[in-house]
Amino acid sequence: MMVWSLLLMSKTSQKERFLCCGSSKGERKERREFINKGFFFFFFFFFIQDLLLIVAFNIRVCLMYIPLMGFNNFMIYYWLSRYLESNWFIWVTQMNHIPMDIDYDKNKDWVSTQLHATCNVNQSLFNDWFTGHLNFQIEHHLFPTMPRHNYWKAAPLVKALCDKHGIEYKSKTLLTAFVDILQ
Structure with a gap:
């Protein structure tokens, strides 16, 4: 089993070396495609992750403050705090x-x-x-x-x-x- 994992690691490092150091036109094209796919994957992954965190945060804030303040007072508090925060951020x-x-x-x-x-x-x-x-x-x-x-x-x-x-x-x-x- 260990020999197989070492062989797999060796193949992986050879592929990475090929993608980074390829010199022919085909190798450069494959490297570009690999980089583009990786960029798309990470962009998509982090975009979805950020979107889920934003939604979860806002749901949690609503569930915490609406029962205490009521919906109208919560909306006033929420938008006033956003207004003050954005002005502070721009000035700083x-x-x-x-x-x-x-x-x-x-x-x-x-x-x-x-x-x-x-x-x-x-x-x-x-x-x-x-x-x-x-x-x-x-x-x-x-x-x-x-x-x-x-x-x-x-x-x-x-x-x-x-x-x-x-x-x-x-x-x-x-x-x-x-x-x-x-x-």
Whole structure:
């Protein structure tokens, strides 16, 4: 049994190597088809999964709040919270992007482009809480998979690197960031 599974693994790795490293026209076509099918499968799978999670969440919220508040009060609460949440989200995410000048095709390296296109909002307990640690937008763009609560640890290191290479590291107050959106 073990020999069979090793043989199967060997065949699988040969097929993967063939799909990634094929050089003839037929091999490239098969590789493209394989990638397209995989992309479609994962897109469909995650789309269905997200759709089911959204439906389950909203059913659970309705079952929890409608008996307590009644349908009309629940609808007022639900849509008011969505309205406030969407406004908060737009202000928090756009205060670091809209005021920045973005140049196209300046042949800058990736790090310089990220530093030029975003800015931070000064750190404070309120700013960290209010923005969900997205006041460190520069670090968010440079390290997108880093947990947000660790951005403050990376900020001094990024700032020191910017100072070393003469790249501007932009940081402003929360009020200035909000005013910049309106200008």
